[in-house]
Amino acid sequence: MEEIKIGLLGFGNVGTGVYKILEENRNDILHREGLKLKVEKILVRDVHKRRKMIIDSSLFTDNIKDIIDNPEISIVAEFMGGIDPAKEYILAALEKKKTVVTANKEVMARYWSELEKAAQKNGVGLYYEASVAGGIPIIKVMGESLQANKVYELMGIINGTTNYILTKMSEEGRSFEDVLSEAQRLGYAEPDPTADIEGFDATYKLSILSSIAFHARVPIEYIYREGITKITAEDIAYGKELGYVIRLLAIAKKQGFSIETRVHPTFIPMSHPLAAVRDSYNAIFIRGDAVGSMMLYGRGAGDLPTGSAVVSDIITACHQSEKHRYTTFYNEAQVSEEVNFIKNWETEFFIRLTVKDKPGVLAKIAGIFGKHEVSIASMIQKNHNEDSVPLIFVTHHAKELSMKKAIDDIKCQQDVIRVENVIRVEN
Ligand SMILES: NC(=O)c1ccc[n+]([C@@H]2O[C@H](COP(=O)([O-])OP(=O)(O)OC[C@H]3O[C@@H](n4cnc5c(N)ncnc54)[C@H](OP(=O)(O)O)[C@@H]3O)[C@@H](O)[C@H]2O)c1
Structure with a gap:
């Protein structure tokens, strides 16, 4: 059976988790999936650093070319973090027709369309399960x-x-x-x-x-x-x-x-x-x-849970090597003209104020909410300290912008000492 050689970019938390799983579960992966996976090289910043996990030091390199230019490596798994040079290395690997597995949410969120286009053009895969919620598939x-x-x-x-x-x-x-x-x-x-x-x-x-x-x-x-x-x-x-x-x-x-x-x-x-x-x-x-x-x-994080997602992607990539799947939507840097993004969404709100302990203050605030079409579902008035009193409101569904206007108005009231917090509520 042919060995599938993998290059790892990074040997920190995620990298060590991935390595450990590939080593410890090697036989299970071989028997269950029919795959012989081998880590061929590992890119790190400092090859002399003392590491938590002791492995064959000849696997380490600080030269990306040892991975990108190695024709035997067919899969590159990236967990260096950040944009530079991770994005450049991912693109270089894709251009060299290597499938890429990444845990890097920032690179994916910012450059997804560019990376996916490069993967498609080169007929290789781009997998990113570990980039969201660690071990949760x-x-x-x-x-x-x-x-x-x-x-x-x-x-x-x-x-x-x-x-x-x-x-x-x-x-x-x-x-x-x-x-x-x-x-x-x-x-x-x-x-x-x-x-x-x-x-x-x-x-x-x-x-x-x-x-x-x-x-x-x-x-x-x-x-x-x-x-x-x-x-x-x-x-x-x-x-x-x-x-x-x-x-x-x-x-x-x-x-x-x-x-x-x-x-x-x-x-x-x-x-x-x-x-x-x-x-x-x-x-x-x-x-x-x-x-x-x-x-x-x-x-959602940790060496082994995140490693679980990365190794699962590596296995999937091996099985789908003839037919990788790509996103089925308009995956451009710009949004599709068909989609309308809502800014003035509706939700319930929790509002906490400190007000002067005077008659009529509550009625004034209720009036401001009413003026901006915010209806109050419940209210608590707490024990007062000297001449101030905490007021807590929970509203029915209200528009985001109506709430902003109401809060701006409330802040201008002389009897309102502070708007302590406004927190959205979901059911
Ligand atoms: N930690 C988690 O639980 C978790 C969960 C999900 C996703 N992620 C994502 O996975 C990625 C890595 O996270 P991590 O926690 O494993 O990071 P980390 O512990 O800081 O490890 C980063 C590794 O990358 C290497 N590296 C960094 N920059 C490099 C460069 N310019 N050239 C060569 N090697 C470089 C480092 O080398 P040295 O060892 O020599 O310094 C280190 O081995 C991030 O994108 C993160 O968002 C992490």
């Missing part, structure tokens, strides 16, 4: 098991770091800053956590997921993004009283040719399936016209 499920459906909604917890932070804040009543520094100490959050806590990472993943779900290209620029840095322990405690749990959700909805996509902190009812997703776990909740509601749950 969401791309395969959507492409190979839900084809009978029109998927019209998906809501995902697709960033483990923020879910870990929000879970700790909710369950232990701690502040964002406190939990973030603990997460950094424990290695759950990066030293520079911006990509996670500001929602960029989830935006890249939602761009990939929603494009596949809706068969229409959803560039990252069309996704509304808001991170979790302004969420406080007070917001979470008031939300809990109202029966809500907070999560950073990636939301995509489609109606006809209209699509809305957004990443933001969201209150969901405690009974929602996504409310049970704690710590660094990921989950994707999908609604399709035939399948109804379903949810996939699992590890």
Whole structure:
């Protein structure tokens, strides 16, 4: 049986996971899949670095040509991260007629059309299961098991770091800053956590997921993004009283040719399936016209879970080497003219204000909501501190822009000390 030789780009968290799976499960893959897979070379930055996993050091190289120009290597698996030089190396591998498997969500979200065109032109494959939700096989499920459906909604917890932070804040009543520094100490959050806590990472993943779900290209620029840095322990405690749990959700909805996509902190009812997703776990909740509601749950990151997705792509690529599959939609950098992206979506809102403890303030605020066609579903007024009082409102469905105008008006009121937070609510 012919050996299939693989070049790895990167030997960090994901790279070591992939290597370990290929080594430890070699016989299972051989017997079950009839494939003899061998890692031929591994590109790293520093070949002399001390590594957690000790392997044959002759496998390492710091020269990409050792992989790209090796005619025996037919599959290149990339997990270096970032854009430069990952994108250039992926393109070079495709041009040399090597199939590429990648875990790199940023490269995929930004350059998908360019990379896919290069793969198609060269008759090779481009696989990216690990780029979204780590070990959860969401791309395969959507492409190979839900084809009978029109998927019209998906809501995902697709960033483990923020879910870990929000879970700790909710369950232990701690502040964002406190939990973030603990997460950094424990290695759950990066030293520079911006990509996670500001929602960029989830935006890249939602761009990939929603494009596949809706068969229409959803560039990252069309996704509304808001991170979790302004969420406080007070917001979470008031939300809990109202029966809500907070999560950073990636939301995509489609109606006809209209699509809305957004990443933001969201209150969901405690009974929602996504409310049970704690710590660094990921989950994707999908609604399709035939399948109804379903949810996939699992590890969204980590060496072995992500390695599981990468090795699965390598196996699929080997089986489909004669006929790789590509996206079935208009996959250009620009969006299709047919698609209309909605900015003024409708949702419910949680609003927390601190106001002066004076008669008539509540009526004034209710009047402003009414003027902007925002109707109030419930309200809590809490114990006052000296001369100020917290007011919490939950609205019925309201338009995003109407809420923005209402909040702008409320901020101008002399009796309103602060608009503490506005958090969207999904059911
Ligand atoms: N970590 C996860 O759980 C996870 C989950 C899903 C997807 N991903 C994605 O997978 C990718 C890798 O993540 P990771 O956590 O494994 O990263 P990592 O631990 O930082 O590893 C990166 C590896 O790439 C090598 N590398 C980086 N830049 C290079 C360059 N210019 N030339 C040669 N080698 C270079 C590094 O070499 P040295 O070892 O010599 O420094 C290192 O081995 C990212 O795109 C990430 O978003 C990660």
